[in-house]
Amino acid sequence: MQFSGLPVSDESNKPSRKKPIFPVTEGLRSYLKQHGREVKLPVHYRDLLQHITYSVPLKDKNQQDTLWETALYDMRHWDFIREGLVQMYAILKTEGDLTFTKHLDVARIDYCSFANSCPFRIRIVNKFNDNYDHYYIKQADASRIYGLELEHLLSPNRITYFTHQNTLVEEHIPGIPGDVFIRNFLGDSQTNKIRLAKEFVKFNERCFVRLLGDMRSYNFVVDITPDIEDYQYRIRAIDFDQQSYEGRKNLYIPQFFKENRAFVDLCLTHLNQDSIQQYQTEERTMMAFRVASSRFRLMELLNIMGRDKPLSSPEKLLQLKTELAEFFNNPSFLKCRSVGQLVKRQLKQTLQKNLILLQKNLSKFED
Template structure:
């Protein structure tokens, strides 16, 4: 196999939304009419680089528009915020305004970050407008089904609108917060193990530190932590198995060292098992909609034949089977992978449900 397929893709191919997936999005209320498209936002006159407090590039630029375009965009972007937050209720639109539009040419989906501000108290919020991509849609839906988090996003043809996922980018957390006295490294290590397991089970790739956030919540006698993915472009896209496991990225080395220095192997296996059990319950709860999505994905193309062949080979080796050779695309690989990873947990859930049904008295 060509060695280039062993490395993370520097620029992912964007895959179109096929008719079957578009119909699914419409039925599930994800496809709506948006007043501003991604293409509209590309008409900026110039841009100003945005640096962080230390003067380092953030890869974001402030987009500047001429007045006529700006007035048109402001109204539409406030309406989109209302669609995201209040199902389109414009009762509060008069107190909202667009403070800034930022652009990132570095991202695969060429994202725009929209800052909405409350004119009366200066509180602000963000959301994102991107190029639509089938891989990202599958990733967003699987995150909605299989993670502890629920996501709000909408599509309109080639335009994708996503809510902001709050938290500290993983690389920022490592640099500024990891070694603070109040950081509970044992709890942090536990959650990284669970995040690592969750990404592998649902085959979400490229979870380097800047593609996820860490959320710290004050709790009794310390903090609780949560790792949340914020980039779903490489959902079931890569060929190499390790690219679906955050532990193998050099950008995450300090998280891995924290795990190894604060958890023994028995604890690591316990937390992995806990995450698989939680995911199995989520599969059971969302099984009909999840299966519909996976069936659509099994008839779609979201990667290259070379990457599919490599992933089948490596998963066959990992599970000591030849079953993945029957898969024709990444959707089928994901379906079989979920079965191998969660079947023991799902079996226990089924047995528990049947046992409870036998003990429940029938209505007279």
């Protein structure tokens, strides 16, 4: 895939403002139970939503609106909610071991009605040293769950999340939001722009290979790790609502969003096409290794996803498979009858060469 600096421009190419919540089917629920993702939770999404007494807008340290509101609860419900949220943090972090919860407390509950899943962000504080951590409670949306699971299996990152009935609980993914990074860190003299450009190329490739859409700068974070003499960067998606939902192919390629133009310019300034192709090949090779190591679980997930037909509209599915068929000059995409089948075909199309090479190398090693 050519890497260019041409952003999406017209209104019709923008992602949907609101995506419907798709229910978790029996097949997906069975998969979640089998792989330890379905856990009985002490508090549900509806408990937090129904018992809000009132809320106040949450401002950042510069007194700018964050689009979040701090939710407040009547004392009749607070003890139950507080205890359940602390226990839920223990489920996320220590597999339900409540030994350490005596010094934990709920510092704040924030609510965002702007996002698709209308999430709650829970701040847990250590009463001994005031250290805090966050996690999220959301409506269980099948699209997002498939996105989380594909991220866990195919990306270099591991994701901790649990579901119970119509509730989804996710760990906090640390990092600097992409738009904040562009504004405050991109021009910093200590930022290694070449390594950052390399990582954006790889992130761009990961999203397209697995059809994760709407990766505008505020939907991913930049994780910075000090290295021997410099810094390494990892770009991580934090919003998985648009997993193979949209119909426009370019919406699955982060380089085409105008919000990411600064990253694209960085790549075009510091990398030549040979380097870009090298990094794209490196990422596809690593994804092929991950496919090989998790092939049975991945195939099970994709087969279930293939049977879950209401994960997008018929019009969007038709548009996406048509555009992919034209892009790859492969009519096999047109035979896909569901989003899951389309994701499976996309993985085969983009990773097949790498998987064949991997298999040949393994055969040589065995010989």
